[in-house]
Amino acid sequence: MAAAQDSYLKLLSNPLARELAGRLKLPRPAVLRRYRPGDPLLPGPVLVLGAGDSAGTLASALLDWGLDVRRHATPGERIGGIVAVLDDVAEPGDLAAPALALGACLRQLAPGGRIVTVSRPAAASAGAAAAPAAAAARQGVDGLLRSVARELRAGATGNGILLDDGVDATAPGVLGALRFLLSGRSAYVDGQFLLVGPGTGTVPADPDRPVAGRAAVVTGAARGIGAAIAEVLRRDGALVTVVDVPAAGEQLAAVANRIGATALQLDITRPEAGARILEHAAGRHGRLDIVVHNAGITRDKLLANMDADRWNAVLEVNLAAQLRMNEAFLASDLLGPAPRIVCLASTSGIAGNRGQTNYAASKAGVIGMVRASAPVLAGRGGAINAVAPGFIETDMTARMPPAAREAARRLLPSLQQGGLPVDVAEAVAFLASDAADGINGQTLRVCGQSLVGA
């Protein structure tokens, strides 16, 4: 699907080239463990570390999934994933034991293995702040996880789940997030935290088809990331409508026919765009359950050379159109009972990027819009979140200057490679499903733990 290609990564599939790269101290990126339906969740047993009650209940929950669960590492045995339950740290001294226990078994982590910490945020989204010592210990998990993630090799990743006030370690949303982070669906998510708040308690009936029967719309779906999102949602059971500008209709039709979706040619900046999408989804599927605002454009220029047309076009497509459409969706009774909206942000909107003031402003705006819209969606039993891709191999990044592209791929992310459109799509599909129960108003980076925006 990705038209763009990482030829260095391809070269390293040759063992000789791989060894040579090692001797020359060149980066040796791994082929990431990506989700394929039917594959086991992990490439080996899962080790649950932690002394508190939560570790025990979480281990039982994982047993219920049919996983091979260990509470202690067996020396020399490959481990598929490590769940470090740290929700009970109360002062900085509490970090030593679990950190060292984690360290002791790191070398046993299989290629494509996973580390997931489960802890509490230093400051909950509402309510009283934690005591300074507790906040320090909790915030310490952040540094611990982000650093251990940088030490992992062979496509292994480390991510964290933060339990908001009143959320326990086996809440449906926590288990949903844990399954996502352990699975191949999170291949290019690295060094990130997901905050799980109180949700509705809904879980997907079938974890392999978490959006079965949901009516979904994906904008900007004629190619690249949008096409991948549509394909993954369809694979996961959704009834998909793909949207793109009429000029991209030929590619859009090809995507629709390849994955089994309906094509809607529509310029999302038209004032009636929201109504047209509602009319189409409701006409074909009775309602609209999932919206993925993926359509976006770049018109890069240094700010000193920026003109109004470039600025306005980017802000209009990437931000204003989303705001207008959301307004139309939320005002309509055709929106399903638990609507989920996922917006595409960008690491440029978090860290900034030279030559992209307009794009970064629009994408940062998306992050703000998502945060502010969360309570409205929660009130309807739904959620709105964003995904911020880092360097993804697409036609868009294929046009970058070669040196900048190679740096973005190789030097900046822990995983030493760019992501694929499907990596973003998996994160979007997760946030579009009930598996993400209780996750609302957040922005999840899919960047291979790039320094940019880290």
Place this chain on the structure above:
Amino acid sequence: MTATPESPTPKSAPQPAPAAETRPVRSAVVIGGNRIPFARAHGAYAGASNQDMLTAALDGLVARFGLQDERIGEVAAGAVLKHSRDFNLTREAVLGSALSPETPVYDLQQACATGLETVIGLANKIKLGQIDSAIAGGVDSTSDAPIAVSEGLRSVLLELGRARSPKQKLAALARLRPKDLAPEAPSTAEPRTGLSMGEHQALTTAAWKITREAQDELALASHANLAAAYGRGFFDDLITPYRGLVKDGNLRPDTSLEKLAKLQPVFGKTLGEEATMTAGNSTPLTDGASAVLLGSEDFARRNDLPMLARVVDAEAAAVDFVHGKEGLLMAPAYAVPRLLERNGLRLSDFDFVEIHEAFAGTVLCHLAAWESEEFCRNKLGLDSPLGSVDRARLNVTGSSLAAGHPFAATGGRIVATVAKLLHEQAAAEGRRGRGLVSVCAAGGQGVAAILEAC
């Protein structure tokens, strides 16, 4: 078409049809349409065959309505300029499309009325309960036109095939003359008169004393109306781009009466009167394809598909142009009154009148004929003129002068357009409007049809 199993709205199974003799005639509705933008000959589609273009039109329709792998009741389409290898053109296009390969198909040819006649024939089958769904279409390429060997060469080659001895073979070859080696390209000349279609229309235009100005005004209106329809997104769900062409290649949004007035006449230069027909008020040779999705109301409801308009009735006519009794392209002038009489309607009962613009003169001659007491009395046997067509209802989103005219594809373009216009009007004004479609064809033929909003 089968219901999607995971659809949120349960769909009922098709009703078992009663035996043929007790089956009531039911409605056939236009569900939607799709065409590729029409390209000027030897332009964007110079490298595309009829099969390529028809497949593209079908695939766009499949994508729009999510018909992937569906078995449609029957598909009928055709081309006017057809290679001998394309004896199963439509079947081959369906096999190359995203439709189920179990979809039965037939080819049809009625010159420029091919597209409209496929709609009528298939609608009739739906009305009789023989099929539940259908796709009507048409395609033509003047860029990829078949070029035949001369009759002399053909005769020699056939004899050569029959020859057994070397002597017989030599005898066959000895009949070959240099002039036999010149290829024969198809032309729009009528076999029985040797006159091109344009020269025929020039005779009729002159006979009805249609002025150059009136023809240019009609051409200008066609371009202006087509451009305005594009501007409001009217074609977003009627056209799918193809081979980089996004809009009809012949459209000149910035043309003017002044520009049109500067063009030199191309037809009727030997009539002894002032020639009035130019490249601006005649349709250019064009490449393109169109498809219309038809179904019973039950089929549309069962599959959550829109119902735009009913195909009410149709009438074909033919005139004796060979002996000069009538103009070559005037047959619809006879078909329409017969159709109106059978349905108890007047011209003023139609909200939209679509008269195919083979030439501006063709349309204007028809309007003049229906307003002429003499014509209506002597030729149609009516007591009074048939009436006038309100110009504000004529070809309101442009017609062939602006869009171009790939012969067999024009009927599908018009039917989908008028069905959408009727549907839009019904939604806006809450009333069931009527549309009249009239298409002239080579050989002195013409076909007319009535559509009514659902």
